[in-house]
Amino acid sequence: MTYVGRFAPSPTGPLHFGSLLAALASYLDARAHGGRWLLRIEDLDPPREQPGASNSFPPTLEAFGLYWDDELSLQSERTDLYQDALNRLLKQGDAYPCGCSRKEIQQRTGGIVYDRYCHLYPGTKDEGPAAIRVHCPGQPVRFLDLIQGEQSFDLQQSSGDFVVLRKDGLFAYQLAVVVDDYLQGITHIVRGSDLLPETPKQIHLQDQLEFPTPRYAHIPVAANADGQKLSKQTFAKALDTERPVPQLFAALEFLNQQPDPALSDASVEELLKWAVTNWKMDQVTPRLQQLWRD
Ligand code: GLU
Numbered sequence: 402m403t404y405v406g407r408f409a410p411s412p413t414g415p416l417h418f419g420s421l422l423a424a425l426a427s428y429l430d431a432r433a434h435g436g437r438w439l440l441r442i443e444d445l446d447p448p449r450e451q452p453g454a455s456n457s458f459p460p461t462l463e464a465f466g467l468y469w470d471d472e473l474s475l476q477s478e479r480t481d482l483y484q485d486a487l488n489r490l491l492k493q494g495d496a497y498p499c500g501c502s503r504k505e506i507q508q509r510t511g512g513i514v515y516d517r518y519c520h521l522y523p524g525t526k527d528e529g530p531a532a533i534r535v536h537c538p539g540q541p542v543r544f545l546d547l548i549q550g551e552q553s554f555d556l557q558q559s560s561g562d563f564v565v566l567r568k569d570g571l572f573a574y575q576l577a578v579v580v581d582d583y584l585q586g587i588t589h590i591v592r593g594s595d596l597l598p599e600t601p602k603q604i605h606l607q608d609q610l611e612f613p614t615p616r617y618a619h620i621p622v623a624a625n626a627d628g629q630k631l632s633k634q635t636f637a638k639a640l641d642t643e644r645p646v647p648q649l650f651a652a653l654e655f656l657n658q659q660p661d662p663a664l665s666d667a668s669v670e671e672l673l674k675w676a677v678t679n680w681k682m683d684q685v686t687p688r689l690q691q692l693w694r695d
Contacts, residue, residue: 403436403586403588404431404435404436404589405431405436405585405586405588406430406431406436406437406438406439406587406588406589406591407427407438407440407585407590408423408427408428408440408462408467408469409440409441409442409578409581410423411442411450412442412444412450412455412458413446413454414451414454415454415457415461415639415640416457416458416461416639416640417631417632417638418631418637418640418648418651418695419622419623419630419632419637420640421649421652422620422622422652422656423592423593423620424462424465424467425649425652425653425676426618427592429676429677430589430618430680430682431589432680433677433680436588437471438467438469439469439470439474440462440473440474441473441474441475441581441585442458442473442474442475442476443476443578444476445476445477445480445571445572445574446574447571451633455475459473460642461642464642464669465640465648465669466645466649466672474581474585476577476581479577479580479581482580482581483576483577483580484572486576487572487576489610490535490565490606490609491533493609495536495609496534496535496536496565497519497520497523497533497534497536497562498519498523498531498533499515499520499526499531499532499533500519500526500529500530500532500568501515501518501526502568514557514558514559514560515534515560515561515563517561517562519531519534520534530568530569530570532566532567532568533564533565534562534563534564534565535562535563535605535606536562537556537557537560537561537563537602537605538557541553541554541555541556541601542554542556542601542605544614544617546597546600546619547617547618547682548618548619548620548682548685548687549597549618549619549687550687552600552601554600556601556602563575563602565606575599575603576606578603579603579606579607583610583612583613588616589615589617589618590615590617591619592618592620593619593620593621594619594620594622594688594689594690595630596619600617618682619689620656620685621690621691622689622691623690623691623692623693624691624692624693625692625693625694626694628690630690631693638695645669646665646668646669647665653672653676655691655693656685657686658676658679658680658681658684659684660672660675660676661675
């Protein structure tokens, strides 16, 4: 099997240390396997986008020596492909329109797990726009995560039937990511553990669409002392493209690759070369979160 990995950031803000961890870990794993590494910008949610973020990703990754293969891809240019997959799910009877708002679901169920109202009573809510939901599996979804170990998620309890097309007409992340990972031939997905609970939904969609399931590895996310994930919401600082080496070094330490302190004076190229040669996925701590102080 030819290894194909990817980094798939959403342009909600500039890349930060948490993004660097996902980019670096996926890059190192791909290169250590002699594989290809793709860059895909997940710009499917214009209301959440920050102007200029997409354009800043390529030069930022280049400053960190993380060169991708092929042309970078933009999800906003691939919506026909998501529509084809959606049509297929509808045709197969795996998906159905749903006009319920979050508030209505909360009022009926007291929570966020969808109660299949629109499946049980089709057509009763046909005023206004509808989302499309996919039937979730009756059995827990199990998989082996290469870092976090055996996983089992019961989607009936955590989400219920989930959304693949939003009420506002935008394709949901779950559908787009599954279609792209398949069409781009992705064999290995290395990303932050905040996406671990999304993985069973993606595996289920792969099953419905008869796509093979890639291997998954979820690295710990960087969190502050209050246990909050580093993100735009927690005011994560943008990566400093003028000083890539200290941040790459810190990312390698975070990933428990134990770089030699002498490498802190190395060039970006030397540091990455060392990191590819010495990459050990099994040294990454199998935790969901790990403390990181800037
Ligand atoms: N675009 C997603 C994010 O930035 C990541 C998608 C993925 O790696 O599957 O959180």
